[in-house]
Amino acid sequence: MPDIQPPLLDRLSALLGPRGILTDPADLAPYLSDWRMLYTGRTPCVLRPGSTAELAEVVKLCAAAGQPLVPQGGNTSMVGGAIPDEGGRQMVVSLARLNRVRDIDPLDMTMTAEAGVVVKAAQDVAMEAGCLFPLSFGGEGTATIGGVLSTNAGGNTTVRYGNARELMLGLEVVLPDGQVWNGLRRLRKDNTGYALRHLFVGAEGTLGFITAAVLRLFARPRENEVALCAVRDEEAALSLFRRFRDRDETAVRAFEYMSGTGVGFYARFIEGGQVPLAEPGDHVVLVDLASSRPDAGLRALMEAVLEEALEAGEVLDAAIGESEAQRAAIWRIREEHPEAQKREGASVKNDVSVPVSKTPELIRRASEACRRLIPGIRPVPFGHMGDGNIHMNLQQPPGMDPAAFLARSHDIMETVNAVVRDLGGSFSAEHGIGRLKTDMMEDWRGGAELEVMQRIKAAIDPRGLMNPGKVLP
Amino acid sequence: MPDIQPPLLDRLSALLGPRGILTDPADLAPYLSDWRMLYTGRTPCVLRPGSTAELAEVVKLCAAAGQPLVPQGGNTSMVGGAIPDEGGRQMVVSLARLNRVRDIDPLDMTMTAEAGVVVKAAQDVAMEAGCLFPLSFGGEGTATIGGVLSTNAGGNTTVRYGNARELMLGLEVVLPDGQVWNGLRRLRKDNTGYALRHLFVGAEGTLGFITAAVLRLFARPRENEVALCAVRDEEAALSLFRRFRDRDETAVRAFEYMSGTGVGFYARFIEGGQVPLAEPGDHVVLVDLASSRPDAGLRALMEAVLEEALEAGEVLDAAIGESEAQRAAIWRIREEHPEAQKREGASVKNDVSVPVSKTPELIRRASEACRRLIPGIRPVPFGHMGDGNIHMNLQQPPGMDPAAFLARSHDIMETVNAVVRDLGGSFSAEHGIGRLKTDMMEDWRGGAELEVMQRIKAAIDPRGLMNPGKVLP
Structure with missing residues (x-):
């Protein structure tokens, strides 16, 4: 099935050892489906490097062979961002073994954590040191630091502490050619050229692998x-x-x-x-x-x-x-x-944002528009009103066939998004683009903005080997 | 003197009218020297477009003619970032006439201000609306919004409110080919592709012109x-x-x-x-x-x-x-x-940062090292200890010839920077690179980091027409 030259697989096996490469189909399964069950991909193997240096070697070998790679953290993407496609050629690279907290400094209020550290674990380490790592959301027990930075996760406390981006001071990145950029600076002020760290945050692994980060800590609430x-x-x-x-x-x-x-x-x-x-x-x-x-x-x-x-x-x-x-x-x-929505039947999720002042209008107008579209539909909006991010979810009408309802997903999303656009909002507030929303980029971010993004992608990953098919159309 | 084809100047004159283009040498002088008097450049003319659309036309004409441009705001750069070189070919583009506050919303706590709005004026407008625009530093009565974003200014309140970057939600930018990117979004959460706004902030005008920004406001202190x-x-x-x-x-x-x-x-x-x-x-x-x-x-x-x-x-x-x-x-x-330092004689300025915990060591060790270098030298460190940014300035020994002292500037900066580097700090905390520090980029940010910066520059400004000779070596 996979169109991989044996020499590459052999060399990866020799480099990573048995712990670092999975090829048995039973072992691969958990890496191939996203948890919303939107996509199921195929892969010849899952690579699990044990260090930044090992990952850099992996990337060099793969770059030389033209081998596309899909970075994966805790695999909690809501938009299929960490899953390979169905072609069977893309290799999954799990960052799970890069799971050390390298240092924590309660005076500087910083922590250096590797990509595979689970968010909850980072919270716990901070708490033990008398500090707070404030990022908090439903998937925090599974999602990883590399994942939340690659997707600029938001969550419940953005209104006070900001998104993942704002909790990050420095990064270590393995670039698409295998070079390691050590940008793990613990500085509040550092104006020395372009802000590369902000480019990798939110790039969803399409520009390289975030392998470690310096995170900001805060005081524990009393x-x-x-x-x-x-x-x-x-x-x-x-x-x-x-x-x-x-x-x-x-x-x-x-x-x-x-x-x-x-x-x-x-x-x-x-x-x-x-x-x-x-x-x-x-x-x-x-x-x-x-x-x-x-x-x-x-x-x-x-x-x-x-x-x-x-x-x-x-x-x-x-x-x-x-x-x-x-x-x-x-x-x-x-x-x-x-979970409660899942038990009630099928629902369509919309992770949208508007200026905070427009949240009442968003909820009201989007609900009405969806009720006109599908009589009996039940709006279940919830979320972060304090930062303008509403999960404008729609539950199927009671008794409707779930499959028939889900067949209208596109219409429902379009209906909600028409209101969002009218209110100056965004079609993806905190979940990102992944694979689910690449088709919407042209419509929402087309023209100069998308052109600059594509130029940047071509400049940093000219062969398009990093997480192909994600973010950019 | 200037190697400019008459047709371009003629077309610019026709486009901008007499208010929008200065060519009389007496009118040009204020645009050609930085306020520290480090550099004096030459230019055939100063362009003063009155709107984003007009600037876009200017940039298109200049791009077609291969004409290099130097953006200038309040001309308060500490590192010669807004001054043309001595060649006489680079045109200065002043954003001073783009000086409207387009909107302010005390509910969303946002303000949309054009690049030429003076920081103090932005503070005043916010105050009148019952809000606070917290960016605050010595040059605030002259520096402009476009300038502070292009240089990611810091100042006194970073410890509480962050740098200029953290006060910005959206941007409007004229790209090097004259396209206008309207990214004036008023959203706290918007994960839709690469964070272009963070690339233009701190790029010091080398990737395009910031023409307007959505700024975050805060509550007025009671x-x-x-x-x-x-x-x-x-x-x-x-x-x-x-x-x-x-x-x-x-x-x-x-x-x-x-x-x-x-x-x-x-x-x-x-x-x-x-x-x-x-x-x-x-x-x-x-x-x-x-x-x-x-x-x-x-x-x-x-x-x-x-x-x-x-x-x-x-x-x-x-x-x-x-x-x-x-x-x-x-x-x-x-x-x-x-000002007090200026009255006392010659001094050498170092705008450096270290992790907050290292500030005492920085002050002590850098002072000692400079005293060893030049007996009688007087360290005058001051600044933002709460965010790790110390202006590690050195005053000439009493009675020494100022010129002889300034001839040692390079040695003094190297001496301070050796300590900064040893403490994991940065050679430019809040003033940026401009022209003064481009020579240091290779040494401090060389390798993968500088290579990625250069690729981005080439991708967005392939002909190198935007603020040539600044930031990148």
Whole structure:
């Protein structure tokens, strides 16, 4: 099947040893399907180098042989970004064995972690050193540092700490020709030529392999308050965000919108799924406040703002977590949204963003447009209202054939995206392009922007061997 | 003198009109010297387009004629970044007439400003809308938005708000072939291909013209406390920073180190230059705390931390500003350092950075090394200890001939940079490369990194017409 010259495979085997190369079809399977089951690819082998130097040798050998490579971290891409195509020629390169935290410095507030370090592990190492690595999202127990940087992951805390990009000070990269660029600088200021590190972040492995990164750490919160609020409508949700932000610009660590429909799915399908509100209503918000000050007074701030918003008729009901367990239980409502949606049947996911001020209009207009498109469809918008990123998901009408619904995926995405475009938004907020959205690049980023991207790709990876078929059309 | 074909000048004149093109030598002079007087260039004309569309036409005409262009904003570069060379062929393009704030949105906390808007004007517009544009540095009354983005300016508040790069959400750029890229997106999350905006920021005009930008705004501080502290030594200064940061991660808006020597120059040379400390000693620190909360309790925090540090023997004396006027007077000591140094005679400037934890070692070792190099030399280190960026400046020995001292500039820079390199630092923290430091790029960024930069330059500006001779060697 694979059109690979034996000499290359032989040389890779000799270089990597039995631990470093998988060829048995049973071993390959987990590397060939994305977790959303959108794609299943084929590959002659999975390469698992044990160090940056070993990866550099792999890339040199493959470059000489014209061998295309697909970098893979935790394989949690939502857009098929880490899966080889069906041709059977692309080799998967797993970064899983590059999993050391090379150093951590609580004075500089930095950590140097290799690409294969799992995000949760990075969080834990930071916590042990008395610091916070704030990147946080559903896949954090599986996703890796290399993956979150290659895709510029966002998640729940972007409103306070920024995207993965903003948590990165320096990179180590294996370039498409096998050269190693050591840019692991631990500097807050360094204006010495083009910002290459920002080019590799978000490039989804199409320009080279991120093998390690210097990450920024923050102070561990000493106060934390989490509330779940039933709000009047989408505008009231946004108004509540403003009320908190106006009181304390830095206190809001997360501000998550959920639909009553989604919260209902949670209560129905998730074991032990309790919602601490008598009447969640149609619109629910999760507010998470945190501060490094032990005397920040966040409980008083939370109560004062909710009181104000209750009086204004914007908040209808609210529950504040009284313990770590209660706070975690509130967060679980948000985190189990994807699982609850899956149990209810088929859904179409849209990871979109608009200016924060436009989020109410996005939710309202996209929901209405989809209801016109498919009567009975159930909008389940949820996500990061505080940074303008709404997962504008649509659940099939009750009783409809899931396959028939999914056959309308393209129409649904187009319907949502028409609203997004009208509001000055983006068709991919935090999940990236991968393979799923390459077809949309021409329409959304065509002209000068796409032309410059293609020139950069040709300049850095002239033979197109790095993650072919991803990002660029 | 100029080797310019008449047809191009004629066409540019016809396009731009008399307001848009200067050719009288008297009019050209202000555009041809940098304010440090390091370089004086020559040019056939200064082009002053009045809009992005007009600039795009200029660039198209010049590209067709192979005409090199030098973008210029407020001409406050510290490294000769906006000055044409001596050849007389490069045309200066001033962005000064692109000076509109196109929109401001206090809900989204964004402002869209054109390249020629002066930084101070952007601050003022934000303030009128009830917001803060936090970028702040000595040249803010002259420097422009296009300039600070093209050079990724830093300044005093990086420790809290980040560099210019981190204050930017979107860009509009005229590319070297005259195409306009409209990337003025107001989104906190947008993962749709390569991060071009980060490539143009810090490229110093060598990849195209930044013509407008979406800037991030922040909440106006409702509390502000500023203190001037005499500290025991460099390590005590850093320890004081940690004490503040550990109490409240977000309160420190600026943390500036100054030498007793520099503070002495201020007292001696600056009119009305008062220092509110009985004995400033050899090491002085300025702390600026700010919060958007009206009840942040920053005065109590300031007093508590200074008390602790006094007891620990790290702080020897401290004065807290009791009014806006007193706070401004303390800041003036820091801001007038360059002027005070100029009055005292010749000095050599080094804009370097190291990991924050290494700043005491940098100051100590670089000072000692320079004293060994030139007996009697007076180190005047000052700057942004909170982000690791020290202006490691050296003042001539008293009575030495300034010219003889400046003849040693290269040796002094090399001496400082040897220490910087040993500490994992950068030879250009916030001023950039310009023309002054291109010779150092090979040594510091050579190999894979410089090769990738050169490939990008060739891909985007294949004929090398954009700000030739800057950034890349």
